[in-house]
Amino acid sequence: MEELGYLSLVLHSHLPYVRHPEHDRFLEEDWLFEAITETYIPLLRVFERLVEDGVKFRLTLSLTPPLLAMLSDPLLQDRYIRHIERLIELAEKEIERTRWLPQFQELAVMYKEMFTFSRWFFVEKYKKNIVTAFRKLQDEGFLEIITCGMTHGYLPLMLQKEAVRAQIHYATEYHTQMLGRPPQGIWLPECGYNPGDDEILREYGLRFFFTDAHGILHASPRPKYGNFAPVYCPSGVAAFGRDLESSKQVWSAQEGYPGDYEYREFYRDIGFDLEYEYIRPYIHPSGVRINTGIKYYRITGPTHHKEPYNPWRAKEKAAIHAGNFMFNREKQIEYLASILDRKPLIVSPYDAELYGHWWFEGPQWLDYLIRKIHYDQHTIKLITPSDYLEMYPRNQVSVPSLSSWGYKGYNEVWLEGSNDWIYRHLHQISQKMIELANQYPNATGIQERALNQAAREVLLAQSSDWAFIMKTGTMVDYAVKRTKSHISRFLRLYEQITGDRIDHDWLSDLEYKDNIFPGLDYRAYSSNAGYKRWKRELKLA
Amino acid sequence: MTPEDLLKMTKEELLKLARKKNIPNRSRMTKAGLIEKIHLLMLEEEEKKMTEPTSKERPAPYYGPTTVLTTEKKETDEEVLEIPFSYNQTLVTLMVRDPYWLYSYWDFSGKTVNELSQVFGGWERVPLCLRVYNLSADGEKRSSYFDISLNHQVKNWYINVNQPNCNFQVDLGYFTPSGHFQTLARSNIVTTPRDTISDVVDEEWMVVEEDYRRLYRLAVGAGIGQSSLEMTESLLKRLEREVGSGAVSSISSPVRLLEEKRHFWLVLDTELIIYGATEPDATLTIQGQPVKLRPDGSFTLRMALPEGTQIIPVTATSRDGKDQITITPLVSKETR
Numbered sequence: 001m002e003e004l005g006y007l008s009l010v011l012h013s014h015l016p017y018v019r020h021p022e023h024d025r026f027l028e029e030d031w032l033f034e035a036i037t038e039t040y041i042p043l044l045r046v047f048e049r050l051v052e053d054g055v056k057f058r059l060t061l062s063l064t065p066p067l068l069a070m071l072s073d074p075l076l077q078d079r080y081i082r083h084i085e086r087l088i089e090l091a092e093k094e095i096e097r098t099r100w101l102p103q104f105q106e107l108a109v110m111y112k113e114m115f116t117f118s119r120w121f122f123v124e125k126y127k128k129n130i131v132t133a134f135r136k137l138q139d140e141g142f143l144e145i146i147t148c149g150m151t152h153g154y155l156p157l158m159l160q161k162e163a164v165r166a167q168i169h170y171a172t173e174y175h176t177q178m179l180g181r182p183p184q185g186i187w188l189p190e191c192g193y194n195p196g197d198d199e200i201l202r203e204y205g206l207r208f209f210f211t212d213a214h215g216i217l218h219a220s221p222r223p224k225y226g227n228f229a230p231v232y233c234p235s236g237v238a239a240f241g242r243d244l245e246s247s248k249q250v251w252s253a254q255e256g257y258p259g260d261y262e263y264r265e266f267y268r269d270i271g272f273d274l275e276y277e278y279i280r281p282y283i284h285p286s287g288v289r290i291n292t293g294i295k296y297y298r299i300t301g302p303t304h305h306k307e308p309y310n311p312w313r314a315k316e317k318a319a320i321h322a323g324n325f326m327f328n329r330e331k332q333i334e335y336l337a338s339i340l341d342r343k344p345l346i347v348s349p350y351d352a353e354l355y356g357h358w359w360f361e362g363p364q365w366l367d368y369l370i371r372k373i374h375y376d377q378h379t380i381k382l383i384t385p386s387d388y389l390e391m392y393p394r395n396q397v398s399v400p401s402l403s404s405w406g407y408k409g410y411n412e413v414w415l416e417g418s419n420d421w422i423y424r425h426l427h428q429i430s431q432k433m434i435e436l437a438n439q440y441p442n443a444t445g446i447q448e449r450a451l452n453q454a455a456r457e458v459l460l461a462q463s464s465d466w467a468f469i470m471k472t473g474t475m476v477d478y479a480v481k482r483t484k485s486h487i488s489r490f491l492r493l494y495e496q497i498t499g500d501r502i503d504h505d506w507l508s509d510l511e512y513k514d515n516i517f518p519g520l521d522y523r524a525y526s527s528n529a530g531y532k533r534w535k536r537e538l539k540l541a
Numbered sequence: 542m543t544p545e546d547l548l549k550m551t552k553e554e555l556l557k558l559a560r561k562k563n564i565p566n567r568s569r570m571t572k573a574g575l576i577e578k579i580h581l582l583m584l585e586e587e588e589k590k591m592t593e594p595t596s597k598e599r600p601a602p603y604y605g606p607t608t609v610l611t612t613e614k615k616e617t618d619e620e621v622l623e624i625p626f627s628y629n630q631t632l633v634t635l636m637v638r639d640p641y642w643l644y645s646y647w648d649f650s651g652k653t654v655n656e657l658s659q660v661f662g663g664w665e666r667v668p669l670c671l672r673v674y675n676l677s678a679d680g681e682k683r684s685s686y687f688d689i690s691l692n693h694q695v696k697n698w699y700i701n702v703n704q705p706n707c708n709f710q711v712d713l714g715y716f717t718p719s720g721h722f723q724t725l726a727r728s729n730i731v732t733t734p735r736d737t738i739s740d741v742v743d744e745e746w747m748v749v750e751e752d753y754r755r756l757y758r759l760a761v762g763a764g765i766g767q768s769s770l771e772m773t774e775s776l777l778k779r780l781e782r783e784v785g786s787g788a789v790s791s792i793s794s795p796v797r798l799l800e801e802k803r804h805f806w807l808v809l810d811t812e813l814i815i816y817g818a819t820e821p822d823a824t825l826t827i828q829g830q831p832v833k834l835r836p837d838g839s840f841t842l843r844m845a846l847p848e849g850t851q852i853i854p855v856t857a858t859s860r861d862g863k864d865q866i867t868i869t870p871l872v873s874k875e876t877r
Contacts, residue, residue, distance in 0.1 A: 097812070099830075100847050157636060159729065195732070217760055220739030224746040226756040244760065275812060278843065286577045287566065304806065336759070339752060396746040402637065402734035410639035410734060420697060423636065424646045428628050487624045 003381040005333035005344040006388060007373070008240070009366075010060040010210065012187045013040070013352035014152055016465035017066035017516050021075055027284050028478055032070050033083040034293060036130070037118045039356040040071075042363040044133045045121070047142060050367070055374045057142060060384045061134070061352070062187035064148040065171050066463070068131060068178045069516050077128040084122065087293060088115045090282045094270070094294060097278075103308040104296055110311060111294050135179050144384035147175040147183040147206075151516070153462030154414045156194040156402060157423060162437075162527050163430040163462075165200050169524040170459065172204045174517050184386045185209060189464050190414070191242070191349070191405035198233040208238040208385045210349055215403035216241030223398050228336055228344040230388065231398040239400045240385050245332060246348040249325055250359075257321040258359035261299045262314045265306055266358060268297040295360075318361040322368035330379040345388055346380075349405075418476075419467040422483055426462060429490045433458045436497060437525035450502045451522040453510050454493040458525075460514055461486035489514070547576045555579065633671070633713035635728040640705035640736040645671065645728065646697035647713045653725060657715065665693055668716040673700055676708035676730060683710075688722075705736040813872055816841040819857040826856050846874050 015035060020026040050057055070076050091112035098104040126132050137143040149155065150170035158164050168186070176182045185208040186201060193211045201209060208230065216227040216239060223231050227241025250256055257263075271283050271292040283290050297306035298314065329346060336344035355362030373382055389395075406413035415423070436451055443451050461483055469479035489510060496502045511518075547555070555575040559567040564578050633647035658664045669691035674683040689698065702709060709731055714724040738757065742748075748756075819825060821838035834840050854869040 096842065097844050099828075099844055100851060101845050104845070159634060159636075213760060217757060218735040218738060220735065221741040221743035221746070222739045222748070222753065224743075224748045224753075226753075226760045228756070228760070273808075273810075275810075278812075285574060286581065287570070287574060332759075339755065396743060398743070402732070408639060410637070412638050412642075415636060415638050415644055420644060420646075424628075424634070424648070424697075425624055427634060481622065484622045484624050488622060491625070 001378040003343070004337040004379050005381075006346070006383045007246075007329055007333075007380045008060060008345060008347045008383055008385060008388070010062070010187070010347065010349035011043070011352040011355070012062045012148075012349060013067055014062070014064040014148060014189075015067050015070065015353070016463050017069060017151060017460060019070060019073060019076055019513075019515070021512060025285055027288075027290065028475070029076065029079060030083070030290070032076060033080050034291070035353055035357055036071075036080055036122070037084060037087070037115065037293060038360070039353050039363075040130060041118050041121050042356045043352065043366070044130065044137075045117075046363045046367040046370075047137050048133075050370055051137070051140065051142060053371075055371055057370045057374065058144065058382045058384050058387060059142065059370075060144045060146060060185070062146045062148050063131070063134060063175075063179070064152055064187075064189075065150050065174045066152060066516065068174065071131050072129050072178065073515075074128075081119070081123060081128070084115055084119045086282060088112060088119065090292060091115055091294065093278075103310075107296050107309060107311070108294070131178060138179060138181075144184065144386055145175075145179055146185040146187055147171045148187045149189040149462075150174065151459040151463045152189040152465060153459070154189055154192050154404075154411075154464035154467065155197055156192045156404065156411055157414055158430065158462075159427045160430050160434060161200070162434045162525055163458075164197055165203075166433075166455070166459070166524045167462070168200050168204050168206070170517055170520055172206070174520075177519070187349075190468075191215075191403070192411070192414075192464075193239070193400055193404070194402050195233075195399050198235045198237040198239070201237045202235040206237060207389060208240060210240050210242060210347065211400050212242050212403045212405040212409060213244045214409055215239065215400040218401035218403075219398040220401075221396075221398050224396055225340055225342070225344070228340065228346065229342065229392070230345070230385070230395055231400065232395045233399060234397060238385065238389055238395060240345070240347045240388075241400075242349055242405065243346045246325070246329065246346055247350070249328065250348075250350055250354070257325075257365065258354070258362070259299065260317055260321070261301050262310070262317040263299055264295055264309050264314065264360040265297040265299045266295065266360075268295055268306055270294045270296070314361050315364055318364040319368045322365050322372055325365075325369055326372050326377065326380075330377060333380050342392065345383075347385075413471055414464055414467040416471060418473075419470040422461075422467060422470075425483075425487045429458050429461065429487055429494075432494050433490070433522075433525045434527055436494065437522055438528055440497070441523065441526060441528075443522075446502050446504060446507070447497065448522075449511070450493055450497050450507055452520055453507060453514070454490055454497065455520060455522040455525060456514050456516055457486045457490035457493065457510070460516060461490065486514070547579060631713070631726050633711055633726045633728045635709060635711050635731050637731045637733055638699065640733050641701065641703045643673075643700040643702055643709060643731065643733070644697065645700060645711055647671070647726065648696060649725070667693070669693065670714055670716060670722065671698065671700075672712040672714060672722060672724075673702070674710045674712070675702075675704065676710055678708070702733065705733050708732050809876075811846040811874060812843055813846040813851075814841060814843045815853065815855065815870075817855070819866075820859060822860040823857045824860075825858075826854075828853055846872065848874055848876060850874075 015031050018026070018028045018031060020029065047059075091108055094108035095105060095112060098108050122128060122130065134143065134145060138145045148171060149167040151167070153163075153167045155164050155167065158167075171186070172183060182205055184206070186206045188197070188209050188211075191210055191212050193209065193215055198209070213227050216223055216231060219231055219239075223229075227243060230238040230240045232238055248255060250258070269291040271279060271294075272289050279289070279292070280287070282292050296308055298309040300306045332346060333344055355366060359365075370382070373380060403409055404411060404413070433454060436454060440447065440451060466479040466483045469475050493507075493510075550558070552572045552575070555572065556567060558579055559570075559575055562579060562582050564575075564582070567575065567578075570578065627648055629650050630648060631650045631653045633645060636644045638644050654664055657667045661667045671689040671691055672686050673689065674686045676682065677684050689700065691698075700711075711728045712722075712724045713726045713728075714722055717723050738753075815827060816839070818837070818839040819834065821834060821836060823834070823838070825832045825834055825840060827842055832840050832842055850871060850873040852869060852871055854867055856865060856867040858865045
């Protein structure tokens with residue numbers, strides 16, 4: 001029996017570039033380490049098992065350049081090993097400490113196995129670089145890996161086209177370098193689309209991107225299939241709209257699966273729960289309590305009292321939820337197929353870090369879902385946007401509406417009282433960077449290095465993460481510090497370049513600290529016509 | 542003082558500094574811990590000293606021509622965190638927040654300030670104004686405008702336009718004594734996004750109105766029989782309610798599932814520490830399970846202590862197996 005429609009699952013994996021070689025241990029680097037242990041390795045494990053079991057699936061995954069850069073950075077790789085070894089040690093102590101509490105001891109053993117597996121997977125299986133694992137799944141035809149902005153800069157709030165182009169230019173170049181083939185599609189940072197940006201995407205061979213539901217629903221002319229089929233922007237790049245129904249089932253804090261009482265409680269971590277001197281070696285060196293990743297309780301209910309977590313019952317719940325998700329998509333597709341004159345497509349994008357890190361059972365849920373779709377039904381089939389465009393190369397031309405997937409759907413998350421002060425500086429340094437690239441098209445030696453570093457500082461200052469953190473109100477100091485330091489580093493470089501007095505030692509120090517994309521060429525910021533010729537020489541393919 | 546300076550200090554010197562800075566728990570900190578904490582505090586202090594460039598509460602800026610870049614001041618290795626208050630340019634920029642609101646920031650060069658101050662007899666007397674133009678669809682004609690008079694201490698503003706799918710541009714300027722608006726700088730042009738379904742229908746991809754509404758309703762998840770206005774509203778409401786992106790938030794500060802009710806609380810747990818020492822080459826078991834001895838023959842075991850009575854035989858056996866000693870403490874815990 002032939003399928004009635006399609007489901008496209010999209011996982012957006014991203015973390016801001018956090019790497020501080022100048023400190024021995026740096027708290028915010030833990031974001032990466034936690035994501036490796038709790039999200040990336042569990043997801044990879046799910047995918048690899050599906051492959052071993054002969055389950056066919058197609059899934060879209062974005063790996064942002066900052067994440068790729070951190071995953072392949074030797075310093076962070078070694079620090080991850082140190083991190084996971086500390087966790088294994090803690091889990092061992094926990095097994096001992098909980099010997100009179102069998103329910104907890106079972107969990108301590110589970111964590112020890114999980115951490116030991118992570119170490120083996122990371123160190124032995126993939127020789128410290130798990131990008132290889134993603135790449136393998138891509139080459140075998142299971143994952144379609146797409147790119148993002150070079151540093152996840154929020155494009156709709158950029159003032160200069162050159163700045164938008166640079167984000168896309170470096171991203172496609174770096175992605176190709178890291179994954180061995182040019183990306184076919186892009187996850188626009190924060191799903192932020194500004195009409196016209198698609199022209200730049202086309203220049204770089206990107207065939208599709210995503211918008212939130214209203215980006216397509218409010219497109220003009222009115223899109224015939226709503227957000228259940230892509231539209232072509234006038235540039236010929238396809239835009240796929242997010243499906244709200246399936247998003248809500250996973251995302252929604254009130255109704256979503258992750259809030260189920262059987263699932264693991266994120267907020268009860270032994271880093272906060274256990275006696276200070278005991279846990280001290282495993283929290284922040286300054287003595288501040290932080291999450292360790294070992295958590296013993298289930299959500300239980302809207303109470304402070306929490307019951308111990310039961311992995312078997314949680315696993316059963318994950319299976320039930322996967323079945324429920326699939327059933328709902330089947331019904332949705334059946335209905336849509338009855339009113340549309342082509343096979344409908346449901347696009348369900350999620351932050352990858354939701355799976356495993358925040359929703360502990362998320363990877364299991366995904367595993368069940370993919371297996372069930374493969375074995376238990378014929379209504380829907382998993383595909384990627386590229387697959388869809390191959391089947392339906394003819395699509396309506398329409399201009400999507402400016403939109404994002406942030407709170408309220410537009411730019412407000414990244415432009416409000418807490419963070420609006422950054423834009424006059426970001427616009428200023430972008431403008432100055434463009435000037436530099438125009439003024440010094442043929443720089444060599446130390447001048448070229450300074451110009452390249454100036455470009456890196458602009459890119460790092462643009463990460464939407466900083467504005468986002470300022471808005472959410474936790475770790476604000478770090479986000480402010482990062483924004484200010486990249487801006488001031490750029491401005492100092494600017495003065496040194498234009499004043500022809502580059503401080504060699506200081507430049508080397510910056511290259512060592514802010515080392516994202518070492519092969520980057522500042523000329524991508526140039527706005528003159530000659531640049532286009534140069535770009536064509538770029539080996540993107 | 543740089544982190545390097547701190548590293549060179551002795552622990553006593555660091556403690557003295559920590560006392561000055563009133564760092565809690567300082568006596569129990571290691572040297573590294575002290576350095577970390579003092580350094581953090583130094584950074585914080587430095588940050589407090591800095592001026593927030595656009596914060597409205599800040600005192601009036603000094604607009605003299607000397608307020609150009611401040612980055613030259615420090616050429617040391619210490620992190621430069623100061624960013625300029627002003628770039629000494631007269632400019633205005635317009636940005637879109639959503640279908641109803643725009644955001645604009647502006648600045649004046651020292652030259653502009655000086656010239657205007659002379660004409661009006663003081664900067665505070667210059668009747669500054671932001672003129673917001675509504676442009677025609679092709680962006681060519683200025684169909685209408687409204688003025689916002691500016692406070693001299695403010696350099697940014699959220700502008701309520703309430704007009705989705707329209708083009709806007711602003712002029713930064715002032716009123717001449719004769720009442721004429723004089724432009725100082727002109728912004729970029731922006732377009733507010735649509736907040737509902739487009740009226741434009743493509744003949745080639747026509748769809749019956751009724752069917753489109755059905756589809757939209759499905760996409761939005763709205764109830765049956767709603768008007769398209771109600772449907773749009775429910776879409777926008779959903780966008781507010783649901784969590785969109787959480788990449789960073791899910792790592793560092795996930796949104797709480799429960800509304801945290803504020804009330805007083807106390808948690809209490811008990812752990813039992815069993816420790817002792819024997820011959821370094823002896824073997825030791827606690828409740829039958831082997832325990833590793835330290836090189837000096839001492840051992841420590843730490844366990845969560847549940848309710849009830851624990852019988853804990855601790856047995857040491859000499860290396861040759863000839864001697865064996867067992868000590869069996871009995872520990873009861875009862876919570877009332």
